[in-house]
Every structure is written in structure tokens, then in C-alpha cells.
Amino acid sequence: MSSGSTRKSAAARQPPAVVLLSGGLDSYTAAAIAKRDGFALFALSINYGQRHAAELGASRAVAAALGVERHLELALDLSQIGGSSLTSAAMAVPKDHPIDSSVIPNTYVPARNTIFLSMALGWAEVLGAADIVIGVNALDYSGYPDCRPEFIQGFEQVARLATKAGVEGRPLHIHTPLISLSKAGIIRLGLTLGLDYGLTHSCYDPPPSGRPCGRCDSCRLRAAGFAEVGASDPLIRPAD
Amino acid sequence: MSSGSTRKSAAARQPPAVVLLSGGLDSYTAAAIAKRDGFALFALSINYGQRHAAELGASRAVAAALGVERHLELALDLSQIGGSSLTSAAMAVPKDHPIDSSVIPNTYVPARNTIFLSMALGWAEVLGAADIVIGVNALDYSGYPDCRPEFIQGFEQVARLATKAGVEGRPLHIHTPLISLSKAGIIRLGLTLGLDYGLTHSCYDPPPSGRPCGRCDSCRLRAAGFAEVGASDPLIRPAD
Numbered sequence: 281m282s283s284g285s286t287r288k289s290a291a292a293r294q295p296p297a298v299v300l301l302s303g304g305l306d307s308y309t310a311a312a313i314a315k316r317d318g319f320a321l322f323a324l325s326i327n328y329g330q331r332h333a334a335e336l337g338a339s340r341a342v343a344a345a346l347g348v349e350r351h352l353e354l355a356l357d358l359s360q361i362g363g364s365s366l367t368s369a370a371m372a373v374p375k376d377h378p379i380d381s382s383v384i385p386n387t388y389v390p391a392r393n394t395i396f397l398s399m400a401l402g403w404a405e406v407l408g409a410a411d412i413v414i415g416v417n418a419l420d421y422s423g424y425p426d427c428r429p430e431f432i433q434g435f436e437q438v439a440r441l442a443t444k445a446g447v448e449g450r451p452l453h454i455h456t457p458l459i460s461l462s463k464a465g466i467i468r469l470g471l472t473l474g475l476d477y478g479l480t481h482s483c484y485d486p487p488p489s490g491r492p493c494g495r496c497d498s499c500r501l502r503a504a505g506f507a508e509v510g511a512s513d514p515l516i517r518p519a520d
Numbered sequence: 521m522s523s524g525s526t527r528k529s530a531a532a533r534q535p536p537a538v539v540l541l542s543g544g545l546d547s548y549t550a551a552a553i554a555k556r557d558g559f560a561l562f563a564l565s566i567n568y569g570q571r572h573a574a575e576l577g578a579s580r581a582v583a584a585a586l587g588v589e590r591h592l593e594l595a596l597d598l599s600q601i602g603g604s605s606l607t608s609a610a611m612a613v614p615k616d617h618p619i620d621s622s623v624i625p626n627t628y629v630p631a632r633n634t635i636f637l638s639m640a641l642g643w644a645e646v647l648g649a650a651d652i653v654i655g656v657n658a659l660d661y662s663g664y665p666d667c668r669p670e671f672i673q674g675f676e677q678v679a680r681l682a683t684k685a686g687v688e689g690r691p692l693h694i695h696t697p698l699i700s701l702s703k704a705g706i707i708r709l710g711l712t713l714g715l716d717y718g719l720t721h722s723c724y725d726p727p728p729s730g731r732p733c734g735r736c737d738s739c740r741l742r743a744a745g746f747a748e749v750g751a752s753d754p755l756i757r758p759a760d
Contacts, residue, residue, distance in 0.1 A: 356596045357595070435682075443631060
């Protein structure tokens with residue numbers, strides 16, 4: 281695992297990297313860092329039966345803005361498994377509740393990052409890419425176990441055991457450029473990179489208007505981040 | 521990882537296990553061993569855009585024969601990634617070529633077992649199941665990296681890091697009851713368990729007739745196994 285930067289040597293000519301792109305603020309920033317660092321981006325988005333499928337539209341806008349080499353959207357209906365308020369209509373997304381990263385909220389989607397990283401790994405193997413980028417963040421987050429550095433390190437090891445690339449001794453890295461940043465730090469960095477966060481979608485439970493609900497953990501972490509930076513969120517209109 | 525047996529203490533009342541069920545001979549046998557050992561079976565089959573999608577019909581027949589609690593079929597179109605003769609129409613399945621497990625053939629599907637185990641992990645987490653069963657076999661196999669014991673051990677570790685169950689210190693085991701058996705040993709064990717291998721499908725590249733091609737690695741490993749046991753394969757009619 282490497283954090284903070286995905287910088288490659290200047291000699292490398294646009295090596296390919298598979299980037300998990302949800303359409304949210306974090307993955308957009310992580311992808312932009314990888315682009316800054318010289319990677320050719322192969323963006324992977326997953327339609328997993330999420331309540332906030334609106335993020336897939338955002339992922340397309342973000343992919344276009346980043347000028348990715350290819351944007352692949354795979355479908356895997358995790359609502360058949362359920363067990364999360366993001367994939368099960370029978371569970372409600374928590375609103376206005378204290379964010380405590382020592383408690384795993386019901387927005388946790390069981391094994392989501394393991395599943396998504398596995399898909400990214402498969403595509404990386406086919407592309408001959410040695411690099412996978414994921415925008416996980418272990419500071420201002422919701423206590424999800426699969427956002428922690430120890431999980432990413434473990435996955436990187438298993439990725440080497442799982443693949444032809446690993447057997448042949450070729451490198452394989454999972455980049456987590458946001459892992460130790462606060463939400464404000466992520467936004468500050470993104471703004472210096474010129475990112476348009478108006479393209480993104482963060483809300484877990486968008487009302488019919490499609491505007492952010494403002495009350496779920498994802499909206500509240502985002503709002504707190506923009507407030508700390510002293511910037512306004514382009515998704516929030518003054519009337520909101 | 522535990523191999524050889526999935527036996528639970530007699531006191532345990534039918535604990536749930538998620539079993540990856542392809543419809544092939546190996547996964548049927550692995551599932552039957554788990555059933556013998558007292559697990560309630562939750563079978564998971566994946567429609568991944570495989571050339572031999574006929575195996576999904578076999579998985580339904582096998583699930584019914586095993587009396588599983590539930591059979592879940594998830595779709596994930598890996599043909600969009602390609603890179604394998606099992607998922608890409610542009611690549612041919614090797615026929616009549618020497619089986620050498622030191623060379624990874626093009627039937628290898630990049631990251632397949634990592635992806636499938638991740639899905640099984642998600643479902644196990646929702647079910648509260650501490651056990652996942654996979655019919656991998658590291659002896660008479662095709663040299664796939666993700667069939668090796670070191671991969672399974674690595675995945676078991678990452679599964680604990682990835683999940684709420686792991687964070688809370690609950691057990692999580694990947695059972696590989698076939699890992700050290702030969703194909704003949706698997707068939708011999710299955711026959712003693714009364715399994716009807718006529719329900720299964722192994723061929724990677726079935727001709728329009730739906731009969732086994734007899735020439736791909738999977739057909740040939742199966743035929744060699746039955747021959748070594750001295751049993752006839754119910755899928756092979758005398759006229760074949």
C-alpha cells in the first residue's frame with residue numbers, strides 16, 4: 281500500500297491504473313491525484329443496487345472531466361444479499377445521528393471494498409496494470425472495517441497471491457492517496473487540483489428532487505469538510 | 521483455512537455455511553462434505569458470462585439434490601473484462617494440450633476466486649455465517665494461482681480485516697475440503713457420499729449438443745479421475 285501520493289518516476293510513460301470511481305468526492309480526488317502522478321486512468325464504477333444510484337451518473341461526469349482512457353461500469357446486484365441500508369429498501373439510512381467511527385452504522389455494505397477491489401484486480405490483470413487506486417479514508421469516515429489501512433495492506437498481499445502477475449513476480453500496488461487525510465484535507469487538495477465538486481454525488485439517500493438530503497452521514501461529513509476549508513459546496517444552492 | 525473436513529462439534533445445530541457452487545464435480549463434492557459435517561448450506565452460484573453457462577443449470581440441480589437452505593445466483597458479467605478463454609469469445613479454449621500445472625492456461629479467469637470469495641464473504645456477513653466453503657483443489661488442477669493454499673490462507677486473513685464479524689472478533693473460516701485431494705480422490709469420496717455426478721457439468725467448451733467436448737482440460741482431468749477410480753462417468757454415454 282502506498283499513501284499520500286501515487287507518483288511514478290518521470291521515465292514511466294503513462295502506466296495504466298485501475299481507479300475505483302463511485303462518483304463521490306473522495307474517489308474523484310483520488311483519481312485526480314493518480315492522473316497528476318502520471319497514470320493513464322481506467323475507471324471502474326459498480327452499479328451494485330445502491331439506493332443512491334444517482335452516483336453512477338456523477339461517475340460518468342467525473343470520468344469525462346478526468347479524461348479517462350476508459351470507463352467501465354459493471355453491475356452486481358448486492359440488494360439480493362441486502363444487510364445494508366444502502367442496498368435494502370427495508371432498512372432506513374440513519375439521519376442526524378452522531379458520527380462515531382467506533383460504531384459501524386447500517387450504511388456499511390458487507391464486503392463491499394473486498395468485492396470492488398477484486399473486480400479492479402481482475403481488470404488490472406487483463407490490462408497488465410500494476411496499480412489500483414481507491415479513495416478510502418480512515419479519518420473522517422463511518423467506521424467501515426474495509427476502509428482501514430490494515431485491510432488495504434491485507435488485500436494487497438492477497439492480490440499478489442491471487443494473480444498471474446503475482447506468481448510471475450510482477451509488482452501490484454493498491455494506492456490509497458486519501459487514507460490519512462481529513463475530509464477537509466481532501467477537499468483542500470482537490471480544489472488546488474482544480475476539481476469541480478459540483479460534478480460529484482455524495483448523498484446516501486437523495487430525496488426525489490435529487491438534491492442532497494443534508495442529514496445522512498455522507499452529507500454531513502461533506503458539509504463539515506467544506507465548512508472547515510471555508511469553501512462553499514457547489515452542490516448546495518443558497519436556497520438549500 | 522481448514523482442509524480435509526468441515527466437521528463441526530455435535531453440539532452445534534446446523535450452523536449456516538455459504539458454499540460456492542459452480543455446478544461442477546468439485547464444488548458439488550465440497551458442498552456435500554459440508555452437509556455431512558452438519559452445516560446448513562447457502563449455495564452461491566455466479567453467472568459471470570462464462571462460455572459454459574450450462575453449468576448454472578447443473579448448479580440448480582445440484583443445489584436441489586443437496587437440499588440447500590437457499591440457492592442464490594448473482595450475475596457479474598466478466599466478459600466485459602475478458603482476458604480469459606472462458607469469458608472472451610475472441611480466445612479459444614485449449615484442446616488436447618498437455619496439462620502442466622506450472623503453466624497458467626488461458627482458461628484462467630483473472631481474480632475469479634477472489635471475486636467469488638468476496639461475494640460469499642458479503643453474504644456470510646449478512647447471514648451471520650462463520651463458514652465459507654470452496655471446492656478448490658491444488659493437485660489435479662490447471663495451475664490457477666487462486667486455487668493454491670497460500671491464496672486461501674491470505675484471503676481468510678483479509679476476510680477478517682474486511683468485515684464487521686472480524687472487527688468484533690467472531691470467527692470466519694474458509695473451508696477447502698478438497699485442497700489436497702487428487703481428482704480421483706474427490707470422485708471416490710463423492711461416490712461414497714452417494715453423489716450423482718450425472719447432475720454436474722464440467723466441460724469448458726460444450727458443443728451445441730451440450731455433451732462434454734472431451735478435449736478441454738476440465739473434461740480430461742475429469743475423465744482421468746473416473747478412470748483412476750475405475751468408475752464410469754454418468755455424463756458419458758457408451759456411444760460418446
